[in-house]
Amino acid sequence: MKQVTLKVDGKQITVPAGTLIIDACEANGIYIPRFCYHKHLLPSGNCRMCLVKIEKNPKPQPSCMTPVAEGMVVYTDTAEIREMRKAMLEFILINHPLDCPICDKAGECMLQDQYMEFSGDKSRFNETKVAKEKLYHFGDKIIYDAERCITCTRCVKFTREVSKTNKLGVLSRGDQSYVALAHGETFDDPYSYCVTDICPVGALTPKYFRFKERVWNLHRTESICAGCARGCNIYFDTKDNKIYRVVPHENDQVNKTWMCDFARDYYINPMKNRTAGVRIEHKKSTYDQGIDEIAALLKANAKNLAFILSSYATNEELALAKQLVESVGIKGVFKKRDRVWDKSTGEVQSDNLLIHEDKTPNMAGVNKLFPSAKDIN
Missing domain, CATH: 3.10.20.740 (Ubiquitin-like (UB roll))
Known part of the structure; x- marks a missing residue:
C-alpha cells in the first residue's frame, strides 16, 4: 500500500x-x-x-x-483551534442538563472529559434551557434522554451502517432536534445495546444498568464471549463478585467494537445454584480427597468408561483431557454441543455481522484435538 x-x-x-x-x-x-x-x-x-x-x-x-x-x-x-474547541463545547453545553451527579455515563463521559481538557470555562448562558423528553423508551432495553443528547448521530449511523435495521433517525431542526424511532417501530435490533456503548454522553442507557453502580467502583476484566463460536472480545465489569455490565473490547480482527444483545443478557443473568465444593456419596469432602477418589475410579474402570467432551472447554482443558484419555486408555470418546439454537428464546440463529450458527465457543478445538470423537447431539 x-x-x-x-x-x-x-x-x-x-x-x-x-x-x-x-x-x-x-x-x-x-x-x-x-x-x-x-x-x-x-x-x-x-x-x-x-x-x-x-x-x-x-x-x-x-x-x-x-x-x-x-x-x-x-x-x-494552535490558539485559533483551542478557541474553536472552547466555543463548540460552550455551544453544546448551552442546553445540556447538569445531570452529571445522577448520570450513569459519569466517569466515562466524553463531554465531561473534553470539557475538563479543552475548556473549563464557566457558563455564560443565563437563559432557560430547552426542555425535551427525558424518559423515551426505545423498546424493552434502552432508555433515551433527549435533553442529554448532543445529536452526534452515532446511534443513527450504527443502525444504518452496521446492524442495517434503520430503526433510528433525527427529527426536527436546530435546538429542537432529537433522535427517534421510525414511526410504528420498536427498537428490537439484535445489537441495540451497542448504541449505548458508542453514545458519547448519557443520552442512551441500558435499562439493566441504570442507577445500579458507579463505573469507577467497577473492576474491569478482559475475557472472550462464550455465547457462540465467534469469540468476541469483551470486558466484564464487576463488583463484589457480581457482574454489573458486559461491554465489547475492541478487536478489529474479530468483533471491532460490537457485541450482540443476547450475550450481554446471558452474562448479566447467569445460571444460579451452580455446584460449589466437593461431595463423595453425598457427603462433603475436600478437593484433595475428591481428586484421589476420581483417580482411583478412573484406574479401576477405564475399560467401562465413556468420555464426553464439552464444546465449552478451552484448548488447554482439552489438551489435558487428551492426556487423561490416552494415559488411562479410555476408548469411548464422544463430543457434544452443550447449547443449540432455540427459536423460542428469540435469539438470532446467525447473521452476517457477528452471530454464529454454532452456539458454543470451542467445537473447533474439540474437533482438532479429538478428530475421531463421535457426535451425540
Whole structure:
C-alpha cells in the first residue's frame, strides 16, 4: 500500500494513503477531540470538535473528513483551534442538563472529559434551557434522554451502517432536534445495546444498568464471549463478585467494537445454584480427597468408561483431557454441543455481522484435538 508522509505539530509521520487525519494522528500518539466520529462508522463531520489547521488552507478543516496528502502540514493545537474547541463545547453545553451527579455515563463521559481538557470555562448562558423528553423508551432495553443528547448521530449511523435495521433517525431542526424511532417501530435490533456503548454522553442507557453502580467502583476484566463460536472480545465489569455490565473490547480482527444483545443478557443473568465444593456419596469432602477418589475410579474402570467432551472447554482443558484419555486408555470418546439454537428464546440463529450458527465457543478445538470423537447431539 502506498505510504504518505506529512507533518503534524512539527512531527513527521508516515501512514497509508487515504488515512483520515484524525486516525493518522491517533496512530502516532496525538489525540484530537471528537464526538460524532467513530472509527467503525462513516464520518459525518457534524460536531466540529476535530477541526485542525492545514497549512495553505484558508480555514480549519474537520480532521475526520480530510484524508492525508503527501507533504501536508497539520497543526492540531494552535490558539485559533483551542478557541474553536472552547466555543463548540460552550455551544453544546448551552442546553445540556447538569445531570452529571445522577448520570450513569459519569466517569466515562466524553463531554465531561473534553470539557475538563479543552475548556473549563464557566457558563455564560443565563437563559432557560430547552426542555425535551427525558424518559423515551426505545423498546424493552434502552432508555433515551433527549435533553442529554448532543445529536452526534452515532446511534443513527450504527443502525444504518452496521446492524442495517434503520430503526433510528433525527427529527426536527436546530435546538429542537432529537433522535427517534421510525414511526410504528420498536427498537428490537439484535445489537441495540451497542448504541449505548458508542453514545458519547448519557443520552442512551441500558435499562439493566441504570442507577445500579458507579463505573469507577467497577473492576474491569478482559475475557472472550462464550455465547457462540465467534469469540468476541469483551470486558466484564464487576463488583463484589457480581457482574454489573458486559461491554465489547475492541478487536478489529474479530468483533471491532460490537457485541450482540443476547450475550450481554446471558452474562448479566447467569445460571444460579451452580455446584460449589466437593461431595463423595453425598457427603462433603475436600478437593484433595475428591481428586484421589476420581483417580482411583478412573484406574479401576477405564475399560467401562465413556468420555464426553464439552464444546465449552478451552484448548488447554482439552489438551489435558487428551492426556487423561490416552494415559488411562479410555476408548469411548464422544463430543457434544452443550447449547443449540432455540427459536423460542428469540435469539438470532446467525447473521452476517457477528452471530454464529454454532452456539458454543470451542467445537473447533474439540474437533482438532479429538478428530475421531463421535457426535451425540
